Amino acid sequence: MNKTQKLVIIGAGETAEMAYEYFSYDSDYEVCAFSVEKEFMSETSLGGIPIIPFEDLELYYRPDQFETFVALGYGKLNRSRSRLYTACKEKGYTLAKYISSKAFVWRNVTIGDNCFILENNVLQYQVRIGNNVVLWSGNHIGHRSVIGNNCFLSSHVIISGYCSVGDNCFFGVNSCVGDNVKIAEDCVVGAGAVILNDTELGKIYQGNPAIPARVNSYRVFNVRS
Known part of the structure; x- marks a missing residue:
């Protein structure tokens, strides 16, 4: 594959290694370095690729020659990833996105920057995906549904048609959202949960049909609302 663009991956953990693999073998980006904040640096290279302090x-x-990609998971309810996303913007970098060649993305889908969309995802007619969103493998996003910024969908998540998902949400494996449902910001939908009605801000939902847990997502993920 002809590499026409140069990339620095922010992070050096498992997600960063996966990003390196996918960008290297299924995109026109050449990964030139990893970058980690100084307090988290324990090595100076990863797989022969240099690790550079993020501060420098x-x-x-x-920024006029390299793009960045923030390759972090859903720590602190996606705040860790979104913080570094914003920091890259402030440094003047363009944020790259990865869309697997094995994903199905209809022609009028819109996808923001710093998105990581892996294999076997289905994005139907008029779907809109915000910035800094992770769609792990095998999800289905139904027609005209909207996924907000900084969300993380694990695997085999179903978002039916005409749904709206607020910012910073997390969906566990095999969870499901029915048609025309609004998922509020900062919600956590547990593995196998089935959401049939609109949700409330910062709640954790479990079961079928799903009900909110007594503890909220801010406490579980140690973030301030």
């Missing part, structure tokens, strides 16, 4: 990144890889 623009001194080594200029």
Whole structure:
């Protein structure tokens, strides 16, 4: 594959290694470095690729020549990923996105930056995906549904048609949302949960049909609402 663009991956954990694999073998990006904040640096290279302190990144890889991709999971209810996403923007970087060549994305779908969309995802007619969204493998996003910013969908999640998902949400494996449902911001939908009605801000939903847990998502993920 002809590599026409240069990329620095922010992070050096499992998600970053996966991002390196996918960008390297299924995109036109050449991964030139990883970058980690100084307090989290324990190595200076990963797989032969240098790891650069994030605080000094623009001194080594200029924003007008390199793009970045923030490869973190859903820690602190996606706040860790969104914080570094914002920091890259403030440094002047363009944020890359990865869309697997084995995903089905209809022609009028819109997808924001710093998205990581893996294999076997189905994005139907007029779907809109915000910025900094992770769609792990095998999800279905139904027609005209909207996924907000900084969300993380694990695997085999079903979002039916005409749904709206607020920012910073997390969906566990095999969870399901019925037609015309609104998922409020900062919600956590547990593995196998079935959502049939609109949800409330910052709640954790479990079961079939799903009901909110007594503890909220902010407490579980140790974030301030």
